Amino acid sequence: MDNVELGAAIADFAGLVARVEETGERVCVTDGGEPTSVLLSAAELAELEHFAQRVQDGARHRPRPGSGQGQPFGPDPQGPYIRYVHADGGRMTFVRDRVVVAELRSAAELDWLEDRARTARQGYMPPKQAAAFEEFLARQGPVGDGMAWIAGSWRNQEPFTELVFIKGPSAEEVALAYGADAQDVADGLLLRQVEERGAQQGTDDHTRVLAFGEENGWTWLGYHDFDHAFSRSLDPPPEQQITLSATMAKGIYDFSYVKDGVYQNPLPVEDGTEDRRDMYELIWYTPGQAPFAPEAPLAFLNRHLRIAEKAGNWTDSIALFFEGLERAFGLALPRDAITSGNVRCARPARR
Template sequence: MESVELSDFVPDFAPAVGRVVETGQRVRVTDGGVQVRVLLAAGELAELEHFAQRTRYVRGRPRPTDERWRPLGPGEQGPYTRFVHGDGVRMTFLRGRAVVAELRSVAELEWIEEAASLGRQSFMPPSQAAAFEEFLARQPPVGDGIAWIAAGWREHEPFRVLDFVKGVAPEDVALTYGADPGDVAGGLLLHQVRERDRRAGTDDLTRVVTFGAAGEWTWLGYHDNDYAGLLDPPPTEQITLVATAAKAIYTFDYLRDGAYQNPFPVEDDTEPRRDLYELIWYAPGEMPFVPDAPLGFLNAHIRRAEETAHRTHPFELFFAGLERAFGLALPRADITAGRVRCARLTGRPARRVTGGASPA
């Protein structure tokens, strides 16, 4: 990388800008022999900025200032025009009406590159995306997925809590959660409870656990998550989604072999550690999880859902990412028609506590 002293660059910037435009290579700008700024091609900076804005997990961007270099107007040398930003550090160089080069402080450029590196980890170039799409296309479909239920789930319809448990039979999980053994043995169906509620004016529908199996998972839907029991030994994987409409909180928990995977790193170490992931934190187009965190593997699946799912609401996209990552599914027609098994919750087993956070 070529170098130029700041005191020489400011009055005579055209040669350095010309080298960047012709070669695409950066130019190191030094002050007393110490590198303080970097001149780079505008296209390179634009690409870095694009990926940097896709992540929120880098501390605040440095904004150095320098009172020495704040000219009142643009400067022109040969085919290039220089515009100095208000901080006296950043500079933008144009040729005609096209931006061709940018000057940034070393500290700010390092920040941009770190953030861009994190943002890129959940991005697939076209060739890789095509190969991944081909791989996904070869996989057998897993029922109806779960994204379809997200809209109603926000209104607690048909359940407020969704549990997915791997490696345990539906009946065993339901009994552990406090389901009436007679209902489990008798094969009570959800539509029977609905019809009885209509006839008798009761509200048993909110006091049952509905359950079934889809693929490798047992799924359960219910309203009162005080009934969620401890599974001993813990299942190989367990996922819980809880909707609390009154607080506008929708949470996602994931356990593997009983170990809570959710600790959510925060940008500022002075903030308390948050052990629940609220879906309202997720914004499409941004990476939801720190790449090296336990849940970082979900980033690619959520990104693929954003690119391919015909959905727009963030909760639906997040659910679509989960169904891709874990192979989750819920039988849409059977749940809608009430042709799924359920049981009244009569027991009240020990309340499950995941990580450091109690269910909402």
């Protein structure tokens, strides 16, 4: 990027704009050797603006020049170009044959744009690349024990009626937020200890605890929701939350997914028709049929479920759905630890 002193730039804006239009390279305008503004192609600025605006809560901090004084009003010919000076006097737009070819922005504003555009680009892939990458991820096997192994017993409300996976906060933070007893969390109480004590005393206290742990970057929770002793939400909401609820007596098995506080479940497809609903029941899923409409937020799960079906690891529909979740999100539950009771748990906080 070439540097041009302000005086020289004012004397030959047309030449600088022609250079930017021909090469696509930026020109930095300096005042006493210090960068003040940058002339860049309109296409490059459009790309920066496109990505920068996708970073939340950034617009109010955008650097803007002060109100300009003595700047020309109306179209200002600059050789083959027309210059339009913005109301702030610092930003300028250059047009040739009714096409915007270059923009002048302050160095501070351009730095701001580039920083936010860089942040947004980190998670961006073109549609074809994103589809190929999603296909690759979907074909990867489950991490560790996965979670499909628990589907059969969960259907029968064992060992838990509620399975929750949370991305973001630690297992201890989530347990306390759900209303777990802080002393039990600090003591590292184990599920088998509660089960053994219950067997000795003839109680079913193991059904009134919150089991929790961390697997593959997710916090998982397992509990019974018989008496609503534990909370079902976090404030503020986590990055992602997946909830699976089993009610065997009514034959209701629910799945919900919340991302950044936004519920993702509407628009499942049932019997070839689109039916807008506020929840998704696992009994609606029929292997071989795409459960979610292409435009639904959960449509990305269709590919993972199809690959789980082709893998042939399970025949039960709920186990297949669970394997689809394994492949889509990397969910896992520690099989040996849960079946042996060697997982952490806590009773409801004492009131």
